[in-house]
Amino acid sequence: MGLKERVIWKLAKGFRGRAANCITLARQQAEKGLLHAYRGRKEKKREHRSLWVQRINAGSREHGVKYSEFQAGLRQLNVQLNRKVLSELAATEPFSFQALVDQVRFMRGAPGGARGAGSSAGGGGGSGSAVGV
């Protein structure tokens, strides 16, 4: 049969024009509304993650690190914070977020120095001292 009438009237509250009062249109629009809600629940998760990534990107670029470099660095450091938490830190805890970015910059090369020069200098110096140890 489909949706019961009382369910349709409840769902169709606030619809525009005849879709709120006439059963045929209300049924169509109510069913469409349910489909949109089903799809939207899945899309909401994607959209939120995309927004978190954009915010983290903006926050890390403030400190001279791109999002791709930042995430690569966090993986290397085994920091398990997810994108939701990272975006919250970037928005409301700027100094905590800066500490994370500094860790990544320190690990990838001297902060403020060129990436290539920093890592090759670190590698060269490291190999010298490793042999000594």
Next chain:
Amino acid sequence: MLHQTQLARSAAVDRRVAAPRNAFQTGKLRVAGVQQLSKRVVPVVVCQAAATDAPAFKGDLLNKSYYPTGADTANANKRWYIIDAEGKTLGRLATLAATYIRGKHLPTYSPSMDMGAFVIVINAEKVTVTGNKASDKTYFRHVNGRPGSWSIETFNQLQQRIPERIIEKAVKGMLPKGGLGREIRLHLKVYKGAAHPHEAQQPVDITREISLKPKLGPGKELLAAAKK
């Protein structure tokens, strides 16, 4: 079996990562012990953000995400930035301006709210385009709405006539199309020449943030060779 330098480099990285940079990382800061001795529980403030930097978030910080309010979008709180267009490439300059106007440089970016900044562009008549675009890039417009009354002019011609329009069109194409896009388009202020009436807003110069084309061309091998 890893090569010796590779092993050494990973060891160096491990050592760099492992080296403690502050007392919290050594794990030797016995906060509980200190509190026990002093018989007083003092909240340990790890990071004290400046009151002006972080948004004034009222509510359950631990369980609710930050969402900006109307007050966060007030024009009085917006920063002002200035870009000097002299000799700069049109598209690269426009990208930078659009990013700041949209608010995508902020970690509090929200697509539905106007979180962006104001951007001033000066020396608009000196912006450049690469290749043959100065004589080949065309700007189409309808003149008075009647059929057949349209006109096409080149980049050079429009720059002679109304140089501000070139940058406005470029940035407009990079902003979202819609109600909010139409609103924030007004936050771009373009001026011919170096003078602008916004000294009181103390705009910050962001001209050096314009991205540059890599000089050695598109080949990745060439770029890698240049880095070494």
